[in-house]
Amino acid sequence: MLTVWTGLAALAFGYLLGSVPFGLIFTRMAGLGDVRKIGSGNIGATNVLRTGNKKIAAATLLADLLKGTAAVVVADKFFGRDAALVAGLGSFLGHLYPVWLNFRGGKGVATYIGVMLGLFWPAALVFGIVWAAVAALTRYSSLSALTASAASPVFLFTLNLIPEAALIAALTLVVFLKHHANIGRLLAGTEPRIGSRG
Secondary structure: OOOHHHHHHHHHHHHHHHOOOHHHHHHHHOOOOOHHHOOOOOOOHHHHHOOOOHHHHHHHHHHHHHHHHHHHHHHHHHHOHHHHHHHHHHHHHHHHOOHHHOOOOOOOHHHHHHHHHHHOHHHHHHHHHHHHHHHHHHOOHHHHHHHHHHHHHHHHHHOOOHHHHHHHHHHHHHHHHHOHHHHHHHHHOOOOOOOOOO
């Protein structure tokens, strides 16, 4: 059973891991400047791609994903499944609200996938398949992410993985809230497509 102190420790561990702003770090290391000053101003992989450097964007995606996975796996190994769920939540919130960047981070999709990968990898696979299918049809990263994130908790619920599904459902709600501007642009037909620098 998860104690209060173990839960707080797992949350703090996940948060600190999730708050590492890899998109900003990698773009500066590559001499691409501050990624927050281009495109959407986001530190995530989609905006990093707008620098034109696909390798740095891919590295950002992988690093942001793996920090969610690492938080879950480490907490699970040392403190159990309940702690893993809390650490996953912490890593997601850390990416969205990093203390190092005045609590202005990314939109959490890559870390969201990483949390699922650590909890139950087939759910991350389903996310990837749905994302790729929607992206191929529309070339909208945001629409692909929203569709895939909506499908993920449903998939987990169908397998009776209730705690995992509940967590992912909560994260999905936050993902939709963080994408409110994207949803508005999608409805208006002004959302930038994948590969656009706008």
